[in-house]
Amino acid sequence: MKSALRAYGALFVLALPAAATAQTTVDSVIVTGRANSEDPAVVAEARQRLSETPGAVSVIASESFEDRFALALDDMLRDAPGVFAQKKWGGDTRLSIRGSGIGNANHNRGLLIAQDGLPLNEADGYGDSQIADPLLTRHLEVYRGGNALRFGGATLGGAINMVTPTGKTATFDNRLRLDGGAFGMLRQHVAVARTMGPWDGFVAATNQTGQGPRSQSQQNIQFGSLNIGRELGEGEIRFTFSGAHIKQEINGALTAAQFAADPRQTPAGNLANDYGRDLRAVRGVISIQQPLGESVSLSAGTYAIWKELDHPIFQVIDQESRNYGLFARLDWDGEVGGRRADAYAGAWGRSGDLDSQLFANIAGARGALRSISYQNAQAIDVFAEGRLFLNERLALVAGGVYGRAERDYQSLAVPGVAATFDLDERRTFEWFAPRLGLLWEAPDGVQVFANVTRSAEPPNFGSLSPSGIGFAPVEAQEAVTFEVGTRGRRGGLTWDLTVYHAELENEMLQFSVSPDRPATTFNAEETYHRGLEAAVDWRFAMAWRLRQTYTWSDFRFRDDVQYGDNRFPVAPEHFYRAELRYEAPAGWFVAPSVEWSPEGAWVDFRNTLKSPSYAVANLNIGWTAPNGISLFLDLRNLTDEAYVSNVQPVILAGPTTAAYWPGDRRSVFAGLVLDF
Numbered sequence: 001m002k003s004a005l006r007a008y009g010a011l012f013v014l015a016l017p018a019a020a021t022a023q024t025t026v027d028s029v030i031v032t033g034r035a036n037s038e039d040p041a042v043v044a045e046a047r048q049r050l051s052e053t054p055g056a057v058s059v060i061a062s063e064s065f066e067d068r069f070a071l072a073l074d075d076m077l078r079d080a081p082g083v084f085a086q087k088k089w090g091g092d093t094r095l096s097i098r099g100s101g102i103g104n105a106n107h108n109r110g111l112l113i114a115q116d117g118l119p120l121n122e123a124d125g126y127g128d129s130q131i132a133d134p135l136l137t138r139h140l141e142v143y144r145g146g147n148a149l150r151f152g153g154a155t156l157g158g159a160i161n162m163v164t165p166t167g168k169t170a171t172f173d174n175r176l177r178l179d180g181g182a183f184g185m186l187r188q189h190v191a192v193a194r195t196m197g198p199w200d201g202f203v204a205a206t207n208q209t210g211q212g213p214r215s216q217s218q219q220n221i222q223f224g225s226l227n228i229g230r231e232l233g234e235g236e237i238r239f240t241f242s243g244a245h246i247k248q249e250i251n252g253a254l255t256a257a258q259f260a261a262d263p264r265q266t267p268a269g270n271l272a273n274d275y276g277r278d279l280r281a282v283r284g285v286i287s288i289q290q291p292l293g294e295s296v297s298l299s300a301g302t303y304a305i306w307k308e309l310d311h312p313i314f315q316v317i318d319q320e321s322r323n324y325g326l327f328a329r330l331d332w333d334g335e336v337g338g339r340r341a342d343a344y345a346g347a348w349g350r351s352g353d354l355d356s357q358l359f360a361n362i363a364g365a366r367g368a369l370r371s372i373s374y375q376n377a378q379a380i381d382v383f384a385e386g387r388l389f390l391n392e393r394l395a396l397v398a399g400g401v402y403g404r405a406e407r408d409y410q411s412l413a414v415p416g417v418a419a420t421f422d423l424d425e426r427r428t429f430e431w432f433a434p435r436l437g438l439l440w441e442a443p444d445g446v447q448v449f450a451n452v453t454r455s456a457e458p459p460n461f462g463s464l465s466p467s468g469i470g471f472a473p474v475e476a477q478e479a480v481t482f483e484v485g486t487r488g489r490r491g492g493l494t495w496d497l498t499v500y501h502a503e504l505e506n507e508m509l510q511f512s513v514s515p516d517r518p519a520t521t522f523n524a525e526e527t528y529h530r531g532l533e534a535a536v537d538w539r540f541a542m543a544w545r546l547r548q549t550y551t552w553s554d555f556r557f558r559d560d561v562q563y564g565d566n567r568f569p570v571a572p573e574h575f576y577r578a579e580l581r582y583e584a585p586a587g588w589f590v591a592p593s594v595e596w597s598p599e600g601a602w603v604d605f606r607n608t609l610k611s612p613s614y615a616v617a618n619l620n621i622g623w624t625a626p627n628g629i630s631l632f633l634d635l636r637n638l639t640d641e642a643y644v645s646n647v648q649p650v651i652l653a654g655p656t657t658a659a660y661w662p663g664d665r666r667s668v669f670a671g672l673v674l675d676f
Contacts, residue, residue, distance in 0.1 A: 038063040042169040043139050052342075052387070054397045054437035054449040055147035055483055056082065056498040056533060060140040067589075067622045069179055069634045069669035070134040071187075071208070077160075079579075080142050081496060081549045082533030084571050086646045088661045090212070090219050090248040091130040092277075094570070094646050097144050098481075098500065099529040099555040100157025100457075102570045103510040103649040110457055110477075110508075111157035112148055116164055116240065118285055118303045119151075122323050123352030124377035124407065124460040128307075131244040131281050133206050133223035135177065135189050138165040144533065145481050145500060146435050146453025150329065152348035152381035154401045154433040155457045156479050156502065156529070164240065166227050167193045167200025172628075172675035175204075179671030181634075183664075184211035198231040212251065213664050215266045216275060219248040235290030235297075243282045250275035250313070253648050253658045256609065263642045263662040269314075274364025278310040292330075299346075300328040316359040316366045323352035336388055343386030351378045354461070371420050372412040375461045379405040385435065393441055397451070400434035405458045409465060425471045427464070431456035431478070446488030455479045455502075463508055463521040475523050479504040485533075492539035501530040509568070511605065511649050512659070526558040527568075543585070548578040569602040569649040579620075588623040601647055603660075609653035611660060614643035628675040633668065640666040 038061040039047070050057040058080050065076050074085040074093045084096045096102045100110030108127030113120045121127045141161040143151070148159035170193035180186035191204035208221040222245045229238040252270040254263065269275075287301030304324045311317035329346030354375040360367030385399025407427045414420040437451030457477045464471045485498030506523040532552040539545050553575070555568040567573070579593035595618070600611040617639055622632035645663035653659060 040171065042163075046139060046141055046163070050141060050143075051447065051487075052439075053143070053147050054387075054395070054439040054451050055453075056144040056485055056496075056500070057147055058142040058144075058496065058535070060142065062134075062138055065134065066673075067630065067632045067671075068620055069181065069185075069671060072134065073129045073132065073160075076134050076137065076140060077142070078577060079535070079547060079549055080140075081535040082144050082498065082531070082551050083142060083160075084551070084553070084575075087663075088253075088646045089251050090217065090277075091221070091246070092248075092250075093129055095127075095129055095160075096571065097142075097157035097160075098502065098531060099553065099568065099571060100155060101508075102555065102568060104462075106462075109460060109463070110155045112151055112153040112155060112159035114151060114159055114161040115242075115283075116238075116285065116287065116301075117151070117161060117299065118287065118301050118327055119325060119348070119350070120283075120305070122305075122321060122354075122377070122460075123325070123350040123379055124375070124405075125155075125457070126460045126462060128279075128281075130246055130279070131223075131283075132162055133225075133244070135191075135206050136164055136204055136223060136225045136242070137162045138169050139163050144498070145483060145502075146433070146451065146455060149383055149385050149399055149401060149435060149453075150344060150346075152327075152346065152383045152401055152403075154381065154403055154431065154455055156455045156477070156481070156504070164225060164227060164242075165191075165193065165202050165204075166229055166238070167195045167202050168229070170202055174676050176674045177671065179632075179669060180210075181669035182667030183213045183217070184209070185669065186210065200229045202227040212249070213667070214251045214264050214662070216249045216251045216270050217266075219246075221246050221248070232288075232290060235288065237286070237288045240285040240287070241283070244279070246277070246279040246281075248277050250277060254660045254662060255656060255658050256653075256660060257655065258658075259642075259644065259660045259662060263660075264665070267658060272363065273314070273361045274312055276312050276364065279307060281305065281307045295332055295334045297331045298328070299331065300326075302326050312361050312364045314361060315370060316361050316364075318357045318359065318366070319354055321352060321354040323350065325350035340389040341387060343384065345384035347380065347382045349380040352376070368416075369414055370417055371414060373465075374410045375465075376408040377406065377461070378408075379403065379458075387439070393443075395439045397437040397439060398435065400432060402432050403430065403456065405429045407458070407461065407464060407471075409461070409471060427471060429456075429458035429476045431458075431476065442488070444488070444490075446486065446490070448484075448486045450484040451482075453481050453483070455481060457508070459508060459521065463510070472521065474508060474521050475506045477504065477506050477508045477523070479507075479529075494537040496533075496535040498533045499531075500533075501528065503528055509605075509649075511651050524557060524560065526560075527556060528558055529553075529555045543583050545581045545583070546578065547581070549576070551575045563605055566605060566607045567602055569604055570647055572597045572599060572601040574598050587625060589621070591620040593618045593620065597643075600644070603647045603657070604650045604653040606652045609657075609659075611644040611647050614641055614663075616641050616643060616663070630671075630673040630675075632671045634670070635668050637664060637666045 043061040047059045072091040077085040113127040143158045175191040177189040187208040189206045206223040225242040252267040283305045285303045309319040331344045333342045358370040381403045383401035387395045411423045433454040435453040459474045481502040483500040487496045504527045507527045534550045553571045557563040576596045581591040583589045596615045600613045603609040619635040624630045643663045644660045646661035648659045
């Protein structure tokens with residue numbers, strides 16, 4: 001209760017500027033901001049569309065991070081309430097919403113990552129956020145919890161949809177960008193956007209290199225994208241082709257003693273075995289948006305993704321995967337019984353296969369073959385949701401998703417390796433996740449919403465088979481989430497506030513077996529996740545803007561035989577960010593900001609060790625000239641704070657537990673952008 005009071009007290013502090021604002025503005029509903037430089041037409045349309053959701057959603061325009069040195073999702077999602085996105089190493093970001101997959105050993109689980117409405121996730125649910133380039137993102141849509149239903153998502157966390165620029169939505173015809181700075185970082189970017197009658201096109205490429213803040217941190221990354229569209233009457237058809245080549249070294253987590261002695265050091269094992277992750281990926285998409293009359297429209301697409309991974313860690317992982325999918329959704333707008341109503345219904349089917357070989361690691365090179373396996377996943381989600389307006393202001397919302405997922409695993413015996421054998425296993429999971437909600441809108445556009453949503457998540461191959469040999473007895477995770485919130489604007493104040501409580505069964509939790517080994521997954525019997533997600537954006541005195549986000553996260557066991565009511569590791573209970581920005585009429589701006597974790601995060605499930613609390617101060621300065629030239633300086637960690645940005649969860653922390661991922665020390669980056 002004391003923690004809850006602190007959380008609500010922090011919200012009261014966030015809302016103090018409201019007392020200074022008496023004006024009420026009547027306008028269309030928005031989600032995270034009023035019309036401004038971060039609210040161009042394509043972003044405003046997304047905000048309006050998401051405001052029809054009876055739950056927690058956010059829209060983040062590229063204008064909010066393009067004048068900073070944004071390298072990955074943690075930089076892009078900095079101002080999204082309720083999203084835990086913290087870097088471990090390079091572009092690897094621990095990403096979670098409402099505790100979804102919070103302890104995953106690598107990348108993402110329990111959260112749908114999509115691009116232009118079509119999934120980037122593999123067919124078994126595994127998500128790799130590293131293949132997304134911030135410079136190739138027009139805006140992001142964040143659907144927290146059960147609010148991702150329109151994508152067919154039924155997981156606890158929800159979805160993040162990254163919308164890429166087109167020839168129509170790009171803010172330039174030609175762009176050249178050069179930025180870089182500390183740790184030998186250098187990035188070059190070129191983009192061209194055109195519209196020609198019914199056709200439009202966008203093509204861009206990024207090259208990024210750097211030495212990194214610690215030894216064994218070198219990176220060499222390339223991204224490319226081609227987006228071609230053609231109008232079909234009132235609709236359009238679009239082809240997108242993108243690729244990524246990512247070559248990164250892995251520096252590794254530190255023990256508490258190593259962090260205290262020198263947070264810039266790298267474990268000897270990572271150096272000796274040349275830990276790294278080399279990935280090549282290609283993605284192709286064909287999508288269509290087409291009205292089918294006055295009240296019905298179709299959104300559909302098909303996609304294919306190919307990946308090749310060379311991953312030296314405690315062993316060398318050699319994998320090649322192919323994933324395919326089809327997505328279709330019908331949107332309807334009309335009346336039911338004389339009352340205004342709208343609805344959508346659709347399906348998402350996907351299939352993927354992965355060929356995996358594991359080798360002994362000999363100084364980063366492949367040694368003897370250790371295992372061979374073939375992983376195949378198929379899944380389908382069929383979903384629908386409708387809104388019926390009970391009166392002019394109040395809408396009843398109901399929907400649900402039916403899902404089915406198959407996991408097919410085959411391993412082969414390797415001559416001379418005793419732990420390998422011929423094996424063929426199959427698991428099938430089915431679920432139905434209903435949803436019920438209310439959405440009320442005041443005459444001035446302020447909204448209040450509430451919903452209850454069931455979620456389900458079958459285990460992916462990383463959870464079922466962390467060793468690459470056979471299935472572990474892991475069951476699907478289920479939850480029921482209750483959510484209530486409000487969003488809107490009064491004068492210069494914009495707010496977005498949500499409180500939620502989720503009751504979980506069979507929650508999939510992970511912990512490190514040893515510092516350099518994959519995590520093992522187990523099902524907890526009963527757990528709960530509850531929290532508060534708040535964003536307050538206050539524009540005052542014409543040129544000033546105070547943007548704040550606060551997240552309270554309380555994730556716990558419930559009367560567990562081993563862990564009692566202990567908190568989960570990784571996510572800090574309180575997390576706060578704020579930026580005060582002054583924009584001068586002459587085109588320049590200055591924006592100091594702070595990131596504060598007042599209590600740190602638990603490292604182990606036994607709750608014996610916490611990472612240190614920290615506060616990191618930053619400063620962003622920039623200038624935009626009338627001729628299309630923009631300059632910026634991004635100064636980070638001004639006080640050179642030694643802090644832990646992320647932890648790797650374990651059962652019981654000890655002196656040799658390598659669980660601390662150090663945050664970057666003081667650094668300066670600069671950028672030059674030329675639009676013409």
